[in-house]
Amino acid sequence: xxxxxxxxxxxxxxxxxxxxxxxxxxxxxxxxxxxxxxxxxxxxxxxxxxxxxxxxxxxxxxxxxxxxxxxxxxxxxxxxxxxxxxxxxxxxxxxxxxxxxxxxxxxxxxxxxxxxxxxxxxxxxxxxxxxxx
Amino acid sequence: xxxxxxxxxxxxxxxxxxxxxxxxxxxxxxxxxxxxxxxxxxxxxxxxxxxxxxxxxxxxxxxxxxxxxxxxxxxxxxxxxxxxxxxxxxxxxxxxxxxxxxxxxxxxxxxxxxxxxxxxxxxxxxxxxxxxx
DNA sequence: CCTTGACCTTCCAGTGACTGGAAGGACTAC
DNA sequence: GTAGTCCTTCCAGTCACTGGAAGGTCAAGG
Numbered sequence: 001x002x003x004x005x006x007x008x009x010x011x012x013x014x015x016x017x018x019x020x021x022x023x024x025x026x027x028x029x030x031x032x033x034x035x036x037x038x039x040x041x042x043x044x045x046x047x048x049x050x051x052x053x054x055x056x057x058x059x060x061x062x063x064x065x066x067x068x069x070x071x072x073x074x075x076x077x078x079x080x081x082x083x084x085x086x087x088x089x090x091x092x093x094x095x096x097x098x099x100x101x102x103x104x105x106x107x108x109x110x111x112x113x114x115x116x117x118x119x120x121x122x123x124x125x126x127x128x129x130x131x132x133x
Numbered sequence: 134x135x136x137x138x139x140x141x142x143x144x145x146x147x148x149x150x151x152x153x154x155x156x157x158x159x160x161x162x163x164x165x166x167x168x169x170x171x172x173x174x175x176x177x178x179x180x181x182x183x184x185x186x187x188x189x190x191x192x193x194x195x196x197x198x199x200x201x202x203x204x205x206x207x208x209x210x211x212x213x214x215x216x217x218x219x220x221x222x223x224x225x226x227x228x229x230x231x232x233x234x235x236x237x238x239x240x241x242x243x244x245x246x247x248x249x250x251x252x253x254x255x256x257x258x259x260x261x262x263x264x265x266x
Numbered sequence: 267c268c269t270t271g272a273c274c275t276t277c278c279a280g281t282g283a284c285t286g287g288a289a290g291g292a293c294t295a296c
Numbered sequence: 297g298t299a300g301t302c303c304t305t306c307c308a309g310t311c312a313c314t315g316g317a318a319g320g321t322c323a324a325g326g
Contacts, residue, residue, distance in 0.1 A: 004302075018304095019284060033292060035303055044259070051258045056233045059283065069255050079254050080246035083237055090234050094227060100189045101223050104216055113213035121212050122202050125184045126177070137273075151275095152313060166321060168274055192312065 003028075006038035010046035017046065025049065025063060045069075057086055136161075139171035143179035150179065158182065158196060178202075190219055 006028070007014040020026050021036070026045055028038040038046075045066060052062045061082055068074045110120040139161070140147040153159050154169070159178050161171040171179070178199060185195045194215055201207045201215075243253040 002303075013285080014303095015285060016283085023283090033303080035292085048258050051261055053283090054233075055237055055258075056230070065255070065258065068252075069259060072250060074250045074252070075248045076244050076250065076252035076254075077246040077248065079252045080241060080244045083241045083244070083254050087234065087237050087241060090230050090237070094230050094234070097189070097223050097227050097230070100187075101220065101227070104188055104220050104223070108213060108216045108220060111209050111213045111216070113210040115208045115210065117205060117207045117209060119201075119207070119209035119212045121209075121216050122198070125181050125188075125198065126202060128184055135274075146314080147274095148314060149312085156312090166274080168321080186312090 001038040001040075001043065003036045003038065006036075006043050006046065009043045010050055012046060012050050020046070020049065023059065025059070025066070055086075056090060057082075061086060134171040134173075134176065136169045136171065139169075139176050139179065142176045143183055145179060145183050153179070153182065156192065158192070158199070188219075189223060190215075194219060 001009070003014045003017055007017055010017070017026070017036075017038075021028065026042055026049070028036045028042050031037045048066065048069060049062055052065055053059075057065065064082055065079065068079050107121045107124055112118070134142075136147045136150055140150055143150070150159070150169075150171075154161065159175055159182070161169045161175050164170045181199065181202060182195055185198055186192075190198065197215055198212065201212050240254045240257055245251070
């Protein structure tokens, strides 16, 4: 299976497949012409990868998950730990974003958004002791 | 004011101040010895920058905000537009994160997390047609 | 005057996870 | 044989820093 077919099957750009090979995640065989030749298993692992990435797992997490996936003697606790840590990361990110959102929302609401220069958003960034104008 | 004093005053690493000069955000004067010399206004702008960054504005947004901040003839609508777009970005990011969070949470909850290999997290990544094991 | 240590300078490289593009080889269809 | 599409490798860029090396400057102490 050539790279573009594998990419289509896995729902990933061909460039990404080359990148994954570069970093040693999934190394397909090679045909006589030097072309990459992806097996159905390779495609399956690529699909697995794509889903893990879409859940926000880092490449290193994905590497670990792939190796656990292949390991029949794994402990589900190892998998769960990775996922739980990632969940914690997500929660933290969401907290940070929510905080930004709240601050920004109050500033945006307070801003007239007209042709006058007076702007609580800039005032607040310039001297944050008061959140309001 | 030397770079490390300015960095302390603004609450940013000195490296970041050099970086901001590199990209043309804030260019301090120079002493006879070649050292950067930050004026109180420079420090004020750095502090402004730090706050904008901590609200998640991109460097390019910060550049625009700084220039609006300096412009007495600005329209507050220009500021508001930047902030509103950023708010929209934040909302989108939060939506994405919440989706990941929901999916991951249900998978983590379903995983025993013991020494057995059976794992709904890996099962789901391997064949996502069913979310459950 | 000399040394020590803390500061400052510039420049280069690395982060994460790709993405774009150039230069050139291989394959397919007509 | 040639046009067009695929494939290859390699290099550079993204974003906002961050780390570190090599070397200049300054203030204090002996």
